[in-house]
Amino acid sequence: MTGRDPFRHPGPGLSFGAAGDCWPCVEAYIGRGATPCKRWLAMVFAQKAGFLRERTAMTELELRGFRILPGYLDGARQAALVDGLRAVAAKAPLFTPMTPMGRAMSVRMTSAGRYGWVSGSSGYRYDAAHPGGGPWPDIPGGVLQIWRDLVSARRDPDCCLINYYGEGARMGLHQDRDEADFSWPVLSISLGDDGLLRVGNTARGGSTVSHWLRSGDVVVMGGDARLTYHGVDRIRFGSSSLLSGGGRINLTCRVVD
Ligand SMILES: O=C(O)CCC(=O)C(=O)O
Numbered sequence: 001m002t003g004r005d006p007f008r009h010p011g012p013g014l015s016f017g018a019a020g021d022c023w024p025c026v027e028a029y030i031g032r033g034a035t036p037c038k039r040w041l042a043m044v045f046a047q048k049a050g051f052l053r054e055r056t057a058m059t060e061l062e063l064r065g066f067r068i069l070p071g072y073l074d075g076a077r078q079a080a081l082v083d084g085l086r087a088v089a090a091k092a093p094l095f096t097p098m099t100p101m102g103r104a105m106s107v108r109m110t111s112a113g114r115y116g117w118v119s120g121s122s123g124y125r126y127d128a129a130h131p132g133g134g135p136w137p138d139i140p141g142g143v144l145q146i147w148r149d150l151v152s153a154r155r156d157p158d159c160c161l162i163n164y165y166g167e168g169a170r171m172g173l174h175q176d177r178d179e180a181d182f183s184w185p186v187l188s189i190s191l192g193d194d195g196l197l198r199v200g201n202t203a204r205g206g207s208t209v210s211h212w213l214r215s216g217d218v219v220v221m222g223g224d225a226r227l228t229y230h231g232v233d234r235i236r237f238g239s240s241s242l243l244s245g246g247g248r249i250n251l252t253c254r255v256v257d
Contacts, residue, residue, distance in 0.1 A: 042238060063211055064199045065225025069150075073216035077142065078191055078242055084140030085162060085191075085249065088112045091137045092130045094164055100124070106169040112139045113159040115256045117178070124178055126159060126256050139253070143189070147253050150220055151187055157253035165195060165235045165248040173200055173208070173231040176221070176254065184255035185222025191215050193248040194236040200229035215240045 061068040073081070094108040097119045111117055115126035116136045130136055139160045147157055163171070176186050190213040197219070200208045210233065213219070221228065238246045 061211075063209060064201075064228060065221075065223060066199060066228065066230070067220040067222075068211065068213075069218045069220075070214065071216050072218040073146075073189070075216070075242075078216050081140065081142050081189070081191060081251075082242060082249070084142055085251075088137045088140065088162065092116070092134075093132065094162075095131055105171075107163045107165055107171055108169075109161060109163050111136050111159055111161050112143075113157060115159045117159060117161045117254075126178060143251060143253065146189060146218060147187055150218065151185055151222075151253075155184075155255060157187070158256035159254045161252045161254065163250045163252075165193070165232065165250070167235075167237040167246065169247075170234055171232045173198060173204075173229045175202075175227050175229055176252070177227060178256075179254055180257045181255060182226045185220050185226060187253040188219040188221060189251040189253075190217045190219075191249040191251070192240045192243040193246060194239045195248045195250065196233045196235070198231050198233050202227050202229070204229065212236075215242050 059070075061070065089110055092110045092112070094110050096108050097105045098121075099105060099119060100121060100123050102121065105119075109117070110130070113136055115128055116130060118125060118127045118131060128135060136159075139157065143160050144156055151157075165171075179186075192215055194215075195213045196210055197213050198208050198210045200206060202225075208229075221230070232250070235248045240246075240248075243249070
């Protein structure tokens, strides 16, 4: 097959609604005899399971001071956010951050707002420019609305960090402490595949608790829990149909200075 195959396998990365299935599998599906491949079947079944688990908004949870709002965003708002993020990623492409120790992180990231979060040999910091040059795009209005509704209408965040978790990506336990004023919470929005959030303590070490975050869940990390260690152990790749290529997007909105 030549040219761009509209029924290709979802490739890695932020496909944001691009057509997602491979043509031989679609042929098999509609009965022309080709053999479906295992990856495609796994994705179809995982998405079906995700659909069956679809829930309405649940009561708020509290996890070591993190305020978790399960199902805060309905499907239409999630899809609208993904559209806005597609426009951000077109102007400020996802990149693979390197740790100060020179190791590639498994998530890919970009940012929107006055500042973006970057890392490299000089450490972790906020920067007014994308590593490829140029300013970061504006934070999409749908994201700002969630911040204004749940955090404050008095001041908007300076940075919306966008993390994309492909298959196998994770994020180690860490504190968000590169901001000047910890009285402002960090607002986290989950889109796409389920992600296993691990929450520790305000100092390194000690026991941890875990909670699966689903698409549309929102977490407010503030107050006494503002500096609580947290991370994402793994995702259930293909568990959501929001991103046709699979994967998870997490947005964290931060007041920086
Ligand atoms: O992906 C998540 O749910 C958490 C992301 C996070 O901890 C961060 O960006 O600092």
